Amino acid sequence: MSAIEPTAAQAIGPAAAATSAPAGPTLCLILGDQLNPLHSWFARPDPQRVHVLLELRQETDYVVHHAQKVIAIFAAMRDFARQLKAAGHRVRHVAIDDASNRQSLTANLDALISHYGASAVEWQQPDEWRLDAQLNDWAARQPIACQAVDSEHFYTARGEAAELFADRKQWLLEHFYRTLRRRHGVLLDADGQPEGGQWNFDADNRKSWPGNPPEPADRRPRHDHSALWRQIEAAGIVTLGQPQAADFRWPLNRAEALQQLDDFIEQALPHFGDYQDALSSKSWRLFHSLLSFALNVKMLNPQEVVQRVEQAWREGRAPLAATEGFIRQILGWREYVRGVYWARMPGYTESNALGHQRPLPHWFWNGDTGMACLAAAIRASLQQAYAHHIQRLMVIGNFALLAGLDPQPLHRWYLGIYIDAFEWVEAPNTLGMSQFADGGQLATKPYVSSAAYLDRMGDHCKGCRYDKKPKTGERACPFNALYWDFFERQAERLRGNHRLAMVYKNLDKMTPEARAALSEQAAATLARIETL
The missing domain is CATH 1.10.579.10 (DNA Cyclobutane Dipyrimidine Photolyase, subunit A, domain 3)
Incomplete structure (x- = not known):
């Protein structure tokens, strides 16, 4: 399934079959990793739809997160809410320190349904099993219509990998990757064969870094999120790592993420393949793209990233081995592990086949x-x-x-x-x-x-x-x-x-x-x- 072809909405709950015109607005839940301004929800403003963004202790506390992770998601959610309002959409953003914040996803939805007299609730399918289960369980008890829609992000549907491997004893990335390359016409020649005569150039991408070529300059944007960090601390959220709030380098929105993508293709992609497996005491990032945050909160779409990287190779701006290696991470591995996750959950996160029990030092x-x-x-x-x-x-x-x-x-x-x-x-x-x-x-x-x-x-x-x-x-x-x-x-x-x-x-x-x-x-x- 193409990432730009949403699945049919999945109706949930006793009121899902209701056909009468809604008496109140529809609440449209946007999770912190669903900050995609190109989603079909936002094609045009609709006064009968209220887009809801919630900053929650439920989400900051289920594990101890890095301070920069909490800052980045909250800051990006706030910027996304601002963008939607500027475009004419109805938005309800509940900040972490809002007095009305119940700090629970479903408790806040209950309160907002009552506040707006909402007749329906929609959400984009969560990528985490715990949130999917929480919303489905909650929806099954609601007297109003509830439905989940596609996030319009991934190349594949949740269960597609399981279907692909249904008749195979062993799940192998290479089979999955080649299937998606063929399906989407990625790095194929006119005869439908892999460019360069082989599917995988991993053997060419294993060099240590001698220090030359030099690491590209870090041209990511700078933000001062000191005020937000004070809010996070005041809310009592426990974090780990250094916040670096006054000089914050992670993208705030799609425009900044696109600029980061351009910088990667121009500066780092030509050398990414050679040194993608290298370790260095002189550099923590080398020629890596640092795009995974923007991709995983959906500021960027994987298809556009793959297309732009492939175009750079076709224009002679990057070698084939580097291009294929990077595309394999996005089109191959990223989609593959998502398929594994949805096929193995629940229970996968409790795996311990080797019986290891030593505490972390x-x-x-x-x-x-x-x-x-x-x-x-x-x-x-x-x-x-x-x-x-x-x-x-x-x-x-x-x-x-x-x-x-x-x-x-x-x-x-x-x-x-x-x-x-x-x-x-x-x-x-x-x-x-x-x-x-x-x-x-x-x-x-x-x-x-x-x-x-x-x-x-x-x-x-x-x-x-x-x-x-x-x-x-x-x-x-x-x-x-x-x-x-x-x-x-x-x-x-x-x-x-x-x-x-x-x-x-x-x-x-x-x-x-x-x-x-x-x-x-x-x-x-x-x-x-x-x-x-």
Whole structure:
């Protein structure tokens, strides 16, 4: 289904079949991640429709969020309300400190129905299961018409991935990605074949960054949200990370997001492919687009992003490998993990197939660890509300999996700390791709490494407290022994995985004494995990 083709409205509740003319207005709920001014709701003002935006403790408190995430969503909601009013729409925006705010989504809807004498309520389909369930349960009890409409954002419908894989034992991104490429005519030649003669250029996109070409200038807008931050603090909202409210760099609206997209295509896309997997102590963003927040709150549409990136390649402004790699993240992975989420919920967020139960060490909240790559990734997350995918997967997630950290608090940490994290995209990435907690429903193998990979892709090892080479000893990098100990501990579950045959072949070559030494080193490392 095209993102610009809304599904038929889904009627919910006992009054859904009512056909008489409404006596009162329709309330149209806009969630904080549905800030799309191009939605068909806003084609023209209608005095019988009141657009409702709610700032809620329900949404700030279900996990502890990064301060910048709360600021960004509230500020963007306020700007969106302003834009709608300026365009002639009826708008009811309830601020976090509004005296009438019930701080609950459905309690506020009940109050607003009474206030306006509303005859109907509509909402765009939420992307998170908890909100979808809350609204559906509430609607089923209402005496007025309630219906959900499409958000008009994604390439695919919620259940489309499940339908595509219905007859397949294994869900594979590559099959899904190629299907969508063909369906939407993305990066295809005149004969319908992939440009460049292959579907995937991932092998060309794995270079470390030598410092040249230089990182592009950060041309994102600057905002002073100090007053909003004071409101958030006064409301008693608990957050993590640095607010940076006086010099805030995340986009406020679609116009700013489009400018950010233009800047990425002009400055960073030409080098994105080469260095998309690189790690650097000198840069927290390298050539990444930082567009995920704007996409996930729907300021930008994925189709327009893909089209503009493809156009840049066709005009000779970006190499094919970089273009394909970026498009695969949007058209392929983003849509794929959403399909996984809706197919596996409810229950997916409780996954723990490997039985890991170790608490998160305290330095997940301050970055105070001597492991240089981990310290850099966590501190960047706390400072910027962002880390790129290799920092999330192969640094933080890698350590968490090797150390056997409990995937549920880890999931909540990822969900809270990143500005682009909403459960539909974060849970499959954390529990499936990063932690293998779903037992392989998403990833075909655990994504873990020793220090060798981290050293190959970055420069943190040079200034680290630990030595990247030895597997044992006081200064041995913790990743090394933990890597082999992980596969030793999980041999019953993982030895039969064909993608891990070489790992177990190498493990089997080790002497019993060497394997025992690695297990002893790993145990000592985990015993002092709080002071690593």
